[in-house]
Amino acid sequence: MIRRALLVALVLAAACGPVAATPTPTPTATPSAPTTTTALPSPSPSLTPTPGLMPLFDAHLHYSAPAWSVYPPETVAKILDSVGVRSGLVSSAPDEGTFKLRAVLGERIIPMLGPYRNVADVFSWARDPSIVPYVESIYRPRVHRGFGEFHLLPGQLGLPTVRALLALAQREKLFLQPHADARAVAELLEYVPDATVLWAHAGVDATPDQIGALLDKWPKLSVELSLRVDIAPNGTLDARWRDLLVRYRDRFMIGTDTWTAGGTFTGNERWDAYAEIANGIRGWLAQLPTDVAEAIAYRNADRFLAQLPR
Ligand SMILES: [Zn+2]
Numbered sequence: 477m478i479r480r481a482l483l484v485a486l487v488l489a490a491a492c493g494p495v496a497a498t499p500t501p502t503p504t505a506t507p508s509a510p511t512t513t514t515a516l517p518s519p520s521p522s523l524t525p526t527p528g529l530m531p532l533f534d535a536h537l538h539y540s541a542p543a544w545s546v547y548p549p550e551t552v553a554k555i556l557d558s559v560g561v562r563s564g565l566v567s568s569a570p571d572e573g574t575f576k577l578r579a580v581l582g583e584r585i586i587p588m589l590g591p592y593r594n595v596a597d598v599f600s601w602a603r604d605p606s607i608v609p610y611v612e613s614i615y616r617p618r619v620h621r622g623f624g625e626f627h628l629l630p631g632q633l634g635l636p637t638v639r640a641l642l643a644l645a646q647r648e649k650l651f652l653q654p655h656a657d658a659r660a661v662a663e664l665l666e667y668v669p670d671a672t673v674l675w676a677h678a679g680v681d682a683t684p685d686q687i688g689a690l691l692d693k694w695p696k697l698s699v700e701l702s703l704r705v706d707i708a709p710n711g712t713l714d715a716r717w718r719d720l721l722v723r724y725r726d727r728f729m730i731g732t733d734t735w736t737a738g739g740t741f742t743g744n745e746r747w748d749a750y751a752e753i754a755n756g757i758r759g760w761l762a763q764l765p766t767d768v769a770e771a772i773a774y775r776n777a778d779r780f781l782a783q784l785p786r
Pocket of ligand 1: 625655676677733
């Protein structure tokens with residue numbers, strides 16, 4: 477129960493988080509990871525990841541407005557280099573954040589088309605028709621590779637804004653990156669059965685059994701693992717998770733989720749803790765067979781991106 481409470485607190489703390497229909501973000505808990513600023517190594521002009529470290533592909537990055545001055549793109553580049561993150565999927569509120577990062581990090585930044593102009597949109601986008609022209613105005617064909625991260629609650633697929641943006645994504649052959657619980661993602665998969673879907677946070681609180689059942693049923697479903705502290709409580713890989721990750725070794729990716737939270741948060745707590753988060757992921761990857769760890773660390777992402785339409 478403690479683990480569950482921690483997970484819920486962690487998710488409630490995230491602007492990237494609430495799966496419940498909360499009208500206003502009011503974080504009431506601090507993230508579990510320490511938030512001390514990580515000491516950075518000296519600049520690496522080549523922007524290449526640290527040699528000798530297994531590369532990581534971060535399938536869940538955000539570079540939203542509160543991060544821009546505190547973590548300028550050059551600083552983000554040093555952080556990614558220092559922990560061996562080679563590249564990642566990035567969506568930002570607003571979208572220009574992604575391209576500030578891409579201007580410095582180039583092809584390492586894979587742009588995602590996100591529906592949020594600001595933090596508040598996370599909670600209201602599905603019922604806000606003004607989101608549609610915003611997304612249409614920022615969309616760059618063949619540059620944005622997927623649509624998301626977007627938050628989806630059960631029962632929201634009938635909403636006009638949701639339908640309009642899913643139609644845009646289908647038309648443009650963008651894969652989908654939903655933040656949705658097991659019920660909402662199942663509804664989404666039924667609604668767009670041909671879509672390639674990268675399920676954010678493995679559904680936040682979906683169980684390994686639920687995740688496995690969905691992977692069995694939907695061959696174009698992949699799963700991203702940010703925020704899942706239950707994979708390795710206290711650093712030890714959970715046995716049910718181990719079975720799931722080994723069984724579906726080709727379907728998982730790691731992610732950190734550098735969200736932006738409002739309220740009393742600075743919005744940069746996940747960037748502050750980035751090295752610790754990445755090292756925590758390396759800790760449980762190291763408890764898997766090497767080929768499985770490499771698949772989840774970066775090979776699955778490479779293959780996933782290579783098979784996308786351009
Ligand atoms: Zn999320």
